[in-house]
Amino acid sequence: MTVKHHLTDDLLMAYSAGDLPEAVNLIVATHISLCDDCRAALGSYDVMGGAVLSTCESVEMSKNSLNSVLEMIRTQDNGVQERSAPIKLKDDVLPAPLVDYVGGGLENVRWRSAGMGVKQAVLPTTKDATARLLYIPAGTAIPDHGHNGMELTLVLKGAFQDESGYFSRGDIEVASEDLNHTPVADISEDCICLAVTDAPLKFKGLVPRIVQPFLGI
Amino acid sequence: MRDPSKGDVDGTESLTTGMTNDVVPWVDDLVAVRDTRDEAAFIRVFGHFGPRVKSFLMRTGMDAALAEECAQEVLVTVWNKAHLYDASRASPSTWIFTIARNKKIDVLRKQRRPEPEDLPWGPEAEPDQADVIGLQQESEQLGRALRDLPEKQRELIEKAYFGDLSHSEIADQTGLPLGTIKSRIRLALERLRHSMK
Numbered sequence: 001m002t003v004k005h006h007l008t009d010d011l012l013m014a015y016s017a018g019d020l021p022e023a024v025n026l027i028v029a030t031h032i033s034l035c036d037d038c039r040a041a042l043g044s045y046d047v048m049g050g051a052v053l054s055t056c057e058s059v060e061m062s063k064n065s066l067n068s069v070l071e072m073i074r075t076q077d078n079g080v081q082e083r084s085a086p087i088k089l090k091d092d093v094l095p096a097p098l099v100d101y102v103g104g105g106l107e108n109v110r111w112r113s114a115g116m117g118v119k120q121a122v123l124p125t126t127k128d129a130t131a132r133l134l135y136i137p138a139g140t141a142i143p144d145h146g147h148n149g150m151e152l153t154l155v156l157k158g159a160f161q162d163e164s165g166y167f168s169r170g171d172i173e174v175a176s177e178d179l180n181h182t183p184v185a186d187i188s189e190d191c192i193c194l195a196v197t198d199a200p201l202k203f204k205g206l207v208p209r210i211v212q213p214f215l216g217i
Numbered sequence: 218m219r220d221p222s223k224g225d226v227d228g229t230e231s232l233t234t235g236m237t238n239d240v241v242p243w244v245d246d247l248v249a250v251r252d253t254r255d256e257a258a259f260i261r262v263f264g265h266f267g268p269r270v271k272s273f274l275m276r277t278g279m280d281a282a283l284a285e286e287c288a289q290e291v292l293v294t295v296w297n298k299a300h301l302y303d304a305s306r307a308s309p310s311t312w313i314f315t316i317a318r319n320k321k322i323d324v325l326r327k328q329r330r331p332e333p334e335d336l337p338w339g340p341e342a343e344p345d346q347a348d349v350i351g352l353q354q355e356s357e358q359l360g361r362a363l364r365d366l367p368e369k370q371r372e373l374i375e376k377a378y379f380g381d382l383s384h385s386e387i388a389d390q391t392g393l394p395l396g397t398i399k400s401r402i403r404l405a406l407e408r409l410r411h412s413m414k
Binding site: 048062 | 256259260263264266267268269270271272273275276281284285288289292293296297306307308309310311312313314315317318319321322326327328329330331332333334335355356359360363364371374375377378379380393395396398399400402403406407
């Protein structure tokens with residue numbers, strides 16, 4: 001699988017630094033699960049974090065620090081452990097981070113209708129940003145909208161097309177405030193996406209603006 | 218600011234004077250903790266990284282008491298998770314940074330951190346020594362490049378990791394040699410994927 005649309009450097013760096021809302025972390029982790037390029041780029045930002053840690057001025061630990069730590073490791077020690085692959089549920093559509101948040105595979109997603117055949121499921125994260133799975137029937141358009149903030153859309157199944165390109169499994173669209181777009185699901189199959197927003201969407205047409213509260217998007 | 222020509226009192230001489238060993242310091246100690254639960258090696262790791270982790274956590278916004286408590290927990294995690302340490306995938310400072318970073322998210326942001334799907338482990342039990350040395354050396358070089366940056370630019374990068382600055386301002390203008398490390402990790406991933414087939 002070749003991913004063509006990647007995470008931006010600022011998102012990778014902020015994920016490495018641990019500075020993103022949970023919902024954004026979730027979409028970053030999910031994209032990286034599908035994209036070795038971004039996994040490698042993240043690796044390099046983690047190395048940079050290590051370099052920053054190494055250049056920190058030392059701050060003296062308290063007097064009993066070492067003793068308390070030694071006491072903790074002696075009482076908790078579970079000996080030498082073998083590295084082994086964790087046995088986890090595998091899902092063909094949902095990478096591991098999403099399986100965690102859904103609490104299972106695709107069949108466990110609790111979809112709610114959002115009208116026009118579109119379904120959505122909001123995932124449980126902190127409130128500073130929202131992560132939702134979207135199910136868009138083949139050939140269906142999501143109404144033309146802009147954003148008050150950022151919108152990240154990661155394709156998990158099928159594909160969609162909008163003014164900025166063609167996105168298939170693993171591709172992520174990073175849409176800023178100034179992008180107005182009308183994503184249309186590819187006609188060949190239904191499309192499932194993970195979408196993250198840090199502010200409500202702004203729809204351009206009147207009708208979508210009226211239904212927006214019902215869609216919850 | 219620190220004089221890079223002098224080592225620290227706690228014995229980081231070789232970290233600042235360049236690559237005198239085949240492998241960066243602390244790798245052997247972490248491996249000893251991992252493979253033989255070597256307490257003396259752990260105490261050395263504690264002596265070097267404890268004060269830096271505490272400092273790092275204070276810079277991210279913790280007061281001294283909380284940073285002390287969290288730094289202790291980070292070092293306990295180093296001991297408990299040593300079996301996950303792989304010297305071909307991370308230098309000790311990189312690995313300990315990720316543990317400290319996760320602690321920060323847990324304590325300051327009070328949220329879970331979704332992690333990417335684990336890669337399947339390759340069939341070879343021991344990583345290629347050349348890969349280990351290559352990655353460790355490049356990580357060291359990056360550290361030196363960071364220390365050699367003009368102060369203002371270095372502070373910018375540090376602030377990004379402490380959470381004081383928007384990342385978009387700096388991500389693509391760090392001027393640091395991230396490309397070599399990215400290529401190395403990318404190659405390692407390709408080999409891993411290949412060996413899985």
